[in-house]
Amino acid sequence: MYEIIAFYIFSALTIGMFAIVVMSKNALYAMSALAGGMIFISGFFFILGAEFLGVVQITVYSGAIMALYAFGMMFFDTTRDVEEHAKGKKIAYTLSILSAILLLVILCAPLFSQNIQASYPTMENVGNIQMIGLLLFTKYLVPFELAAIMLLVAMIAGIVLASKKMDFDPQYDDEPEVLREVK
Amino acid sequence: MITLIHYLVLTGILFSIGLVGVMRRTNLLMLFFSTEILLNAVNIGFVAVSHFYGDLSGQMFAFFIIAVAASEVAVGLGLLILWYKRNGSIDLNSLQMMKG
Numbered sequence: 001m002y003e004i005i006a007f008y009i010f011s012a013l014t015i016g017m018f019a020i021v022v023m024s025k026n027a028l029y030a031m032s033a034l035a036g037g038m039i040f041i042s043g044f045f046f047i048l049g050a051e052f053l054g055v056v057q058i059t060v061y062s063g064a065i066m067a068l069y070a071f072g073m074m075f076f077d078t079t080r081d082v083e084e085h086a087k088g089k090k091i092a093y094t095l096s097i098l099s100a101i102l103l104l105v106i107l108c109a110p111l112f113s114q115n116i117q118a119s120y121p122t123m124e125n126v127g128n129i130q131m132i133g134l135l136l137f138t139k140y141l142v143p144f145e146l147a148a149i150m151l152l153v154a155m156i157a158g159i160v161l162a163s164k165k166m167d168f169d170p171q172y173d174d175e176p177e178v179l180r181e182v183k
Numbered sequence: 184m185i186t187l188i189h190y191l192v193l194t195g196i197l198f199s200i201g202l203v204g205v206m207r208r209t210n211l212l213m214l215f216f217s218t219e220i221l222l223n224a225v226n227i228g229f230v231a232v233s234h235f236y237g238d239l240s241g242q243m244f245a246f247f248i249i250a251v252a253a254s255e256v257a258v259g260l261g262l263l264i265l266w267y268k269r270n271g272s273i274d275l276n277s278l279q280m281m282k283g
Contacts, residue, residue, distance in 0.1 A: 003185055007185045011193050015200065018200045019200060022200055022203055022220070027213070030213060041223050044231075048190075048230050048233075050230050050233070050245075052242075057249070065252065065253060068257065072264060092206055095206050096203075099199065099202045099206075103195050106194075106198070107195050121237050122238070132242060132243070154254030154257040154258050155254075155257060157257065157258045158257035158260065158261045159261075160261070
């Protein structure tokens with residue numbers, strides 16, 4: 001009973017928050033609604049017994065990623081409403097038909113997969129976090145290390161892209177080439 | 184009783200909200216937000232399947248998806264800041280410079 005109430009409350013709140021993200025004209029409102037939606041999604045993870053992922057969702061998504069977005073928004077003019085000139089109605093209609101077919105396939109996919117066997121079944125009297133640790137450092141060790149390298153590369157790329165030219169005026173970027181051509 | 188179908192329907196609804204955002208928005212920052220919605224919807228689906236089939240592989244996939252999302256945001260925002268400094272706009276239409 002408790003689980004049913006929690007599921008419906010969380011799903012209504014998540015759908016509402018994400019609808020605000022998609023429809024809002026103000027970038028700041030969209031970002032705040034996205035952060036709220038992320039926290040509500042961690043509620044689903046707690047209901048489903050995935051405590052580790054719930055905590056990771058709160059810390060990584062609503063902590064790190066939202067802080068990054070907030071940091072990035074300092075560079076953009078967020079007080080102004082987002083002006084959008086959506087062109088090409090035909091493309092939008094085609095894409096919506098395609099996405100409706102995709103949604104149908106997604107929702108019908110479990111019907112055709114009745115005999116799924118658990119390849120790594122959860123053990124009794126082993127907690128979720130302990131089990132994830134066991135699996136992550138045995139079966140998924142190589143993907144884990146690759147993810148670590150990927151995060152390192154992304155961090156270096158972010159630093160190089162954003163901070164190198166922080167106090168650099170791009171208007172004068174092309175000037176040396178012009179001077180070189182004159183010579 | 185909440186079954187797997189409930190969670191999959193919720194995943195589908197959230198995924199289609201994200202798709203609407205990707206199609207409707209032309210601001211690049213809003214496109215990034217919609218991408219986050221898509222990734223989160225898929226995460227819910229993975230964790231629900233993992234719970235109802237008693238298999239932890241779904242949770243591992245969700246974990247790696249979160250790692251991918253974090254690195255995507257780091258690189259994407261760096262590129263976005265560079266583009267904004269160069270052009271003064273993060274609208275998608277400002278990227279159309281190779282129109283033939």
